[in-house]
Amino acid sequence: MSDDAITVDPAQAALFTLEGKTAVVTGASSGIGRRQAIALSRAGATIIAVGRNADALDAVMKELHNGGVAVQADLATADLSGVLAEAIAMTGPVDILCNTAGVNLREPAADISRESWDLTINLNLTVPFFLARELVPGMQKRGGGKIINIASLQSERAFANSMAYGASKGGVAQLTRAMAEAWSGDGICCNAIGPGFFPTALTAAVFDNEETAQRNAAQTAIGRNGKLSDLDGVTVFLASAAADYITGQVLYVDGGFTAK
C-alpha cells in the first residue's frame, strides 16, 4: 500500500479537532502559554492571546495557524469582568480557557514582602478562578467547555525559595478539583497540567545553572527536562472531545519526576 492510501479515520480525527472553537490563553506572550496557543491553533482553534508584552503578543499572533485576537492586559490589576469583552465580540464565545499566566519570584521566606506574596497568589491562583467564573456562564449556555489550569511540581512538594509560589500551585491543584466539582455537571471539564522543568523565562535561573538543570533531569524517569513541544499533545487533548470524561485531574507532564 502506498503512503497516499493512508487516510485518517474521520471519527478519530473528530476526537481531537478544535475547529470552530475559541480558546483564551493567558500567558500567551511567552513560554508555555505561547506554545499552548500555537498548539491549540494548529488543532483549529481561534485564539484570544492574553499578556502584558504587546510586541511578544504580536509575534505570537503571526505564528498562529488559525488567527485570533491579542489582548494586552495586566491580569493582576485588570477588571476581569470586562477585559475580554472586546476580543470575544470579535471571535465569538469562548469554549476553552488556558489559565497559564504566572510568576515565580524565587524569594527566600525572610525576603517575601506582603506585596510579592499577594502578587503571586493573585496572578497564579485568584485570577484563574475569577477569569474562569467570567467565562463559565457562556460555556454553560453552550453546553460545555474546557478549563486547563497550570499546576506545578510544587503542587506536590516544596522547592527552596518558593513559599508563595508553592502555596499558589498547591491551591491550583485544589482549585482544579473544586472547579470540576462545581461545573462538570454543565459539561465543563476542569483539569490542570503539572509541568516538570521546562526552559522558559520563569525557569531561567534553574536552566542557567547547569548543575541544577542536570540534577532535575536526573530526577525524572525519562532522564531529561521538558521541551515545550512536550506540552502540545496534552494541551490539545485536554481541550478536545477526547477528554470529555476527564475532569478534576492534575496531569503531570514531568518525564516521571513525581513518579520516581
Ligand SMILES: NC(=O)c1ccc[n+]([C@@H]2O[C@H](COP(=O)([O-])OP(=O)(O)OC[C@H]3O[C@@H](n4cnc5c(N)ncnc54)[C@H](OP(=O)(O)O)[C@@H]3O)[C@@H](O)[C@H]2O)c1
Ligand atoms: N517553566 C516551567 O518549568 C514551569 C513548571 C511548572 C509550572 N509552570 C507554570 O507555567 C506557567 C507559564 O510559565 P512559563 O514557564 O511559560 O513562564 P514565562 O515564560 O515567564 O511566562 C509567563 C507568562 O505569564 C504572563 N504574565 C506574567 N505576569 C502577568 C500579569 N501581571 N498579567 C498578565 N500576564 C502576566 C507573561 O506575560 P507578559 O510578560 O507579557 O505579561 C508570560 O506570558 C506559569 O503558571 C508557571 O507557574 C512553568
